[in-house]
Amino acid sequence: MTQSKLLLRSLAGEKLPVPPIWMMRQAGRYLPEYRATRAEAGDFLSLCYNSDLATEVTLQPIRRYGFDAAILFADILLVPEALGADLWFVTGEGPRLSTITTQADMNKIKGPDDIHDHLAPIYQTVRNLSSALPNETTLIGFAGAPWTVATYMIAGRGTPDQGPAHKLRVENPELFDAVIDRLTEATITYLDMQVQAGAEVVKIFDSWAGSLKGDAFTKYALEPTKRIISALKAKHPDLPIIAFPREAGDGYIGFAKATGADCVAIDNSVSAEWVAENVQRDGCVQGNLKSSHMVTGGQALVDETRAIVRALSNGPHIFNLGHGITPDADPENVQLMIDTIRESRD
Numbered sequence: 593m594t595q596s597k598l599l600l601r602s603l604a605g606e607k608l609p610v611p612p613i614w615m616m617r618q619a620g621r622y623l624p625e626y627r628a629t630r631a632e633a634g635d636f637l638s639l640c641y642n643s644d645l646a647t648e649v650t651l652q653p654i655r656r657y658g659f660d661a662a663i664l665f666a667d668i669l670l671v672p673e674a675l676g677a678d679l680w681f682v683t684g685e686g687p688r689l690s691t692i693t694t695q696a697d698m699n700k701i702k703g704p705d706d707i708h709d710h711l712a713p714i715y716q717t718v719r720n721l722s723s724a725l726p727n728e729t730t731l732i733g734f735a736g737a738p739w740t741v742a743t744y745m746i747a748g749r750g751t752p753d754q755g756p757a758h759k760l761r762v763e764n765p766e767l768f769d770a771v772i773d774r775l776t777e778a779t780i781t782y783l784d785m786q787v788q789a790g791a792e793v794v795k796i797f798d799s800w801a802g803s804l805k806g807d808a809f810t811k812y813a814l815e816p817t818k819r820i821i822s823a824l825k826a827k828h829p830d831l832p833i834i835a836f837p838r839e840a841g842d843g844y845i846g847f848a849k850a851t852g853a854d855c856v857a858i859d860n861s862v863s864a865e866w867v868a869e870n871v872q873r874d875g876c877v878q879g880n881l882k883s884s885h886m887v888t889g890g891q892a893l894v895d896e897t898r899a900i901v902r903a904l905s906n907g908p909h910i911f912n913l914g915h916g917i918t919p920d921a922d923p924e925n926v927q928l929m930i931d932t933i934r935e936s937r938d
């Protein structure tokens with residue numbers, strides 16, 4: 593059967609006249625309907641674990657904008673919680689977790705197959721979405737990459753330079769490698785369950801890949817992503833996978849080939865021309881409009897959107913932001929971005 597979903601066609605390497613569109617954090621606080629549902633749920637984590645409400649917020653941006661893809665509403669930090677870490681969110685500050693700094697902490701972490709009871713509501717959300725989405729909309733599942741998730745588990749919070757994780761990596765490589773291995777194995781079973789529940793594509797978010805350099809990038813960003821992708825492809829040979837080694841810079845070059853990813857998502861620290869020249873020649877790329885345009889709007893948004901579409905028009909491209917949309921974004925600017933892309937075919 594010929595594939596009709598635009599996102600899947602791009603992921604298969606097809607160059608389309610208009611790129612399919614979705615946005616990281618498209619279900620989020622910039623939308624009044626999201627804020628209302630989140631208030632109904634009580635707090636962010638209760639929203640993630642309430643399958644009906646998580647389904648509702650996933651669908652909100654699809655109804656409002658007709659994006660080509662919906663991304664499961666959940667969070668990368670649910671995996672550490674399922675592995676036994678305590679997790680909570682401090683309003684205005686972000687996530688907090690119990691830390692892993694010793695072998696005794698690590699001994700308390702559960703096995704990769706012991707996470708599914710805890711994550712059952714997430715699989716239910718995927719099943720709900722699989723039947724609720726319009727025929728043309730692709731359902732994306734996701735997980736954090738082991739390195740990025742480890743940075744939060746080791747520090748117990750977000751950190752500007754991932755200092756505590758780098759410290760453990762250098763001072764206690766055995767323990768650090770054990771954390772990365774456990775996360776790699778858990779991520780494989782978590783994503784496999786999402787695919788069995790109906791996710792058509794999965795994305796691996798390595799938001800802090802950019803702080804790994806040289807051999808450390810290869811060992812802790814590239815290798816775990818490659819292991820996850822080969823395990824998933826062994827079970828699901830036709831599953832398209834998007835990798836996002838954010839701020840990898842030159843590390844983006846060859847990343848798809850080295851890991852087996854079908855598409856590399858690119859942040860906005862590199863130009864679309866550079867991406868066309870160095871990354872898109874190996875296949876589909878996703879990105880990379882600066883998310884601040886969703887706050888500021890106007891002619892600069894239009895010009896920059898057109899420039900990205902043009903620069904990446906000679907190969908497979910999925911339009912997205914370089915990182916998540918922020919709570920202060922104006923929903924009308926999102927519409928302006930979409931109109932600009934969909935009018936750009938002439």
Ligand code: CP3
Pocket residue numbers: 615616617618619620621630636663664665666667668669685686687734736750797799916
């Ligand atoms: O993209 C989507 O719409 C799907 C859902 C999704 C969320 N988080 C929802 C969320 C996805 C894919 C994520 C990924 C995620 N979570 C990452 C990787 C991508 C990235 O942004 O770099 C990271 C590092 C996290 C961890 C996390 N979750 C942080 C640091 C925070 C706090 C910062 C913030 O924006 O408040 C979150 C909370 C979070 N995850 C929110 C949403 C919609 C905001 C929660 C709220 O409603 O208050």
